[in-house]
């Protein structure tokens with residue numbers, strides 16, 4: 001499962017420098033993405049706070065609120081990572097509810113689990129962490145009252161299959177709320193987003209030794225869907241209603257779809 005790298009031999013520019021360097025090729029397959037998220041697990045939360053100046057917490061609260069999750073509900077947080085949305089859902093559904101956080105990275109789930117145990121809130125006992133694939137959910141049809149997914153859809157290798165699976169496990173009339181970077185159709189917003197990633201995100205991540213991992217963000221947004229395309233994708237798999245909201249000054253977006 002180790003990230004694959006190309007060894008690129010280069011002529012030595014001078015004798016103090018190594019005669020070869022490692023260059024990662026684009027992170028394309030699921031195994032490479034899984035390895036990437038496992039590598040960054042120890043710094044992921046801290047970098048989110050630093051890079052977004054804490055704003056990601058607001059965007060995540062909005063996503064949970066848009067999911068329509070209520071006291072006593074049985075809810076699912078897909079691509080839960082270190083668990084931010086699952087913890088917010090846990091407070092919403094309370095001790096009579098149940099939250100499942102699913103992710104395919106053991107390292108991310110291990111951070112989530114230790115955060116759960118280091119917090120004193122009793123309601124966090126209602127969370128269960130499941131190691132699994134968003135593209136093959138281990139749950140029966142019409143099982144959940146609400147689903148959230150934060151910064152997950154863009155990272156899965158098949159958007160359509162992921163959406164079909166969400167539709168399948170969601171109860172009729174229930175909602176899925178999908179937070180992610182917004183692939184803007186506005187040239188200024190798209191350029192600003194790219195500038196932020198190249199000049200702020202990658203520079204800061206480089207200080208933690210993860211420049212390559214954060215460079216992947218830009219290509220993943222370029223390969224993602226616009227708000228309108230996300231709305232169509234949801235309707236195409238059977239959702240009755242679907243609406244995309246731009247948030248965070250257009251840097252982020254949230255799709256809300258009702259089964």
Ligand SMILES: C/C(=C\Cc1cc(O)c2ccccc2c1O)CCC[C@H](C)CCC[C@H](C)CCCC(C)C
Nearest residue numbers: 048051052053055056151196201213214217248249
């Ligand atoms: C929430 C953030 C990153 C999540 C994230 C998602 C991914 O898919 C990754 C993939 C690979 C590596 C890492 C990640 C990952 O960390 C942080 C986002 C930061 C924004 C790019 C910058 C936000 C800048 C501003 C301070 C916000 C200003 C908002 C204002 C209202 C205009």
Ligand SMILES: C[S@@+](CC[C@H](N)C(=O)[O-])C[C@H]1O[C@@H](n2cnc3c(N)ncnc32)[C@H](O)[C@@H]1O
Nearest residue numbers: 037079080081103104105108133134150151155
């Ligand atoms: C950018 S992180 C988001 C974590 C968290 N939801 C948040 O908002 O902070 C993306 C997560 O998606 C997970 N992921 C990507 N593809 C997946 C898949 N096919 N199945 C399960 N998890 C996946 C990764 O392991 C990673 O933890």
